[in-house]
Amino acid sequence: MDKRDLEQANAAYAAGDWRTAAREYLAAAADGGPGSGEAFHLAGNALMRLKRFDDAASVYERALADTEYDKTGPVNANLGAALCSAGMHQRALAAYQRALDDPMYKSRYKALQGLAGAQYEVGLIEDAGDSYRRAALDDANPDPGKALNNLGLCFMALGRPADAVEAYRAAVELEEYSGRGRAAANMGLAFAALGRHAEAVKAFERATETGHELGGAAAAAAEASRRAVESTEVVEGWSTGELPPVFDEPRGGEESAFFTRTDEEMRVVDREARKSAREERKAGKKGWIGVAAWVAGVVIVAGAIAFAWLSGLGYPTQTMTVSGLLDAHRGGKAVESFWVAVPSTDVEKEMSNLPPAPGFKSYTLQGIERSAKTSTVDVTVVLDKGAPLTYRVSLVREGVGWKVNGVTNDWRSTGDGS
Secondary structure (H helix, E strand, O other), X not given: OOHHHHHHHHHHXXXXXXXXXXXHXXXXXXXXXXXXXXXXXXXXXXXXXXXXXXXXXXXXXHHHOOOOOOOHHHHHHHHHHHHHHOOOHHHHHHHHHHHHHOOOXXXXXXHHHHHHHHHHHOOOHHHHHHHHHHHHHOOOOOOHHHHHHHHHHHHHHOOOHXXXXXXXXHHHOOOOOOOHHHHHHHHHHHHHHHOOHHHXXXXXXXXXXXXXXXXXXXXXXXXXHHHHHHXXXXXXXXXXXXXXXXXXXXXXXXXXXXXXXXXXXXXXXXXXXXXXXXXXXXXXXXXXXXXXXXXXXXHHHHHHHHHHHHOXXXXXXHHHHHHXXXXXXXXXXXXXXXXXOOOOOOHHHHHOOOOOHHHEEEEEEEEXXXXXXXXXXXXXXXXXXXXXXXXXXXXXXXXXXXXXEEEEEEEEEOOOOO
């Protein structure tokens, strides 16, 4: 490494001439090799000032290649910063971790804050919050307020505004933190998210008192919180959300007994109260179970009825109606009750299709065709003399049961006469 070039580069860097400094540092490093690590390290710093992040990352990696250079912690931390600035956050995570693994690295809070930023960018919000917390607690950190403010941002991203309030509050209370106004504004946003508008207004006012100008979201939240506070309802002289006035009135009965019971009496009352609460919960649970069972029963019954209806089932059934009709006919009794209320045909004429009662020996129901609204039953009638005869009885649904609507003779003999 050329010492003269290194001295010229240092002078340029001190003067803020980053371009000359970068050129001279690279010249001092020459082609690399042992002893070039320092020059490459400083060249990377100058390139970072010039916002040439890709070039800075490449130069930092060359510094790490010098095994004799013992400042690997700071170089890895700077490499992480360059990679983050270049949008290569995954690679930055590894660089920051290598910096933290270096036991000689004293400014760990810098690597922790950089690591947290990279973690946040890749969606590791909880990890980022933990890294910011560790950075804030690092005794070597001269400005923990920044880490605390960023910790609050992580809590907000995680949907934990109450925790964010505490992080922001800790940052605001640090007198040396230059970003107290920004932290106060963020605290106002967290209070607003919690619906604690009066506290939000105070936080926003504290932010502006430090000279911080509220941005778009903060300004809108501040105005909304002010309107919410101004529109607070007043009931009987006290504002909703505040404690009502305490009236010094004598108490009696169970209410005043609280102040006079012994410890043992309080334990007994507590046991009774818990027992009563359990019984109420059980009763409520049983009630809901009963309701659920009733609903389930209704559904099952309704389903069964629907299935029965569509399947042609009913009461009286088709066989009951036809058997009743034939038995009444054979016995010379009235048959009108087995017919529909308003028959579409003449009942006497239809009944005349059946054999007269004196020769009607017996009958057999052969088959049933069912549907939701109509059915038919085939009947074989055995006579005292002659071959059996087949009849078809038509039925229609009336209510939930079945009634006869017609009787026809199929004129089909089922055997030879005797």
